[in-house]
Amino acid sequence: MSVPTSPPIAAASAAMVEAQLEELARTAGERRRRRIVRLVDRAIAQCEFVNLTGGGTRPAPAAARDLVEWLQLVAGEPVERPSTSVETLNELFRLQCAYLRTVEDDDEGWL
Numbered sequence: 001m002s003v004p005t006s007p008p009i010a011a012a013s014a015a016m017v018e019a020q021l022e023e024l025a026r027t028a029g030e031r032r033r034r035r036i037v038r039l040v041d042r043a044i045a046q047c048e049f050v051n052l053t054g055g056g057t058r059p060a061p062a063a064a065r066d067l068v069e070w071l072q073l074v075a076g077e078p079v080e081r082p083s084t085s086v087e088t089l090n091e092l093f094r095l096q097c098a099y100l101r102t103v104e105d106d107d108e109g110w111l
Contacts, residue, residue: 033099033101036071036099037096037099037100039067040067040071040092040095040096040099043060043061043063043064043067043068043088043092044064044089044092044093044096046060046061046063046064047060047061047064047085047086047088047089047092048089050085051085051086051089056084056085056086056089057084057086058084058085059083059084059085060082060084060085060087060088060089064085064088064092065081065082065088067092068081068082068088068091068092068095069081071092071095071096072091072095075095075098
């Protein structure tokens with residue numbers, strides 16, 4: 001009786017790696033969207049904290065302002081850096097709409 005050699009195992013491993021890469025490529029857009037939503041959520045929380053602890057006339061954290069600039073660039077808009085935490089918060093709420101899912105977008109039954 002012969003012992004199986006490694007080529008079937010190697011072929012199965014290669015097929016698994018290929019399937020994983022295909023799955024990563026297929027879900028890349030959704031994973032990117034979710035990552036951006038998480039970043040926006042964090043920036044919103046930072047701005048809300050500033051607003052609650054010192055009023056909306058203080059500047060927002062640098063990371064939140066930088067995210068606003070990046071989202072404006074991605075949206076093809078002119079970059080206008082907000083000067084206060086309230087302005088930054090309002091701009092984050094406006095810019096996040098492009099990344100939030102709606103019922104019409106829901107093809108997986110999550111909403």
